[in-house]
Amino acid sequence: MRFSHCFLRGSVVKNLSSTEKYQAIHELIHRASVFTEIRSLNEFEEAVFEREKLQTTGIGRGVAVAHGRLKHSGKLLIALGVSREGIEFDSIDSKPVHFLFVIATAENDREEYLKVLSSIIRSIRNESLRNHILTACTKNTSQGEIEATLRNSFLNSLDNSIDNVSQKRASTVA
Numbered sequence: 447m448r449f450s451h452c453f454l455r456g457s458v459v460k461n462l463s464s465t466e467k468y469q470a471i472h473e474l475i476h477r478a479s480v481f482t483e484i485r486s487l488n489e490f491e492e493a494v495f496e497r498e499k500l501q502t503t504g505i506g507r508g509v510a511v512a513h514g515r516l517k518h519s520g521k522l523l524i525a526l527g528v529s530r531e532g533i534e535f536d537s538i539d540s541k542p543v544h545f546l547f548v549i550a551t552a553e554n555d556r557e558e559y560l561k562v563l564s565s566i567i568r569s570i571r572n573e574s575l576r577n578h579i580l581t582a583c584t585k586n587t588s589q590g591e592i593e594a595t596l597r598n599s600f601l602n603s604l605d606n607s608i609d610n611v612s613q614k615r616a617s618t619v620a
Contacts, residue, residue, distance in 0.1 A: 455479070458528070459528065462528060467510070467536070474527035490514050490550055497512065498512055507576070511566060525548050528583045529542075565603040569600050575595075
């Protein structure tokens with residue numbers, strides 16, 4: 447699976463301290479070691495900020511999924527920053543964000559980005575998963591355990607999505 451590299455080591459920051467969205471995005475980009483593969487973090491950060499200025503990526507239920515596209519990006523990268531206090535994010539439900547995802551994609555890979563975005567949203571929509579991650583971040587749960595939980599949920603959601611598309615295509619061909 448080409449998404450199996452998502453949510454590996456260095457993709458979760460358990461305790462974001464920033465409570466304002468642009469500061470929180472900056473903090474996550476610079477603290478998540480998964481983003482060290484990016485040639486210019488400043489260029490990436492600016493791309494995320496520019497996208498955020500167009501329309502908030504705070505999708506409700508305490509979740510935001512910010513993203514930026516890069517000209518020189520190899521593979522899709524994802525990080526999650528967890529904020530116990532909450533981040534003021536201008537979310538569509540006006541509630542603070544506790545789960546800030548930041549996604550880096552290649553400029554020309556819209557289809558891959560949309561699949562990943564859809565899978566993240568399906569996974570994090572699960573209230574018990576959100577509660578589990580938030581609780582794990584407040585306890586002494588290892589970052590690796592949190593990343594494994596998130597990766598499993600993400601990949602299961604992605605597999606189910608791909609299976610559903612395959613079934614729909616098969617039924618239209620038959």
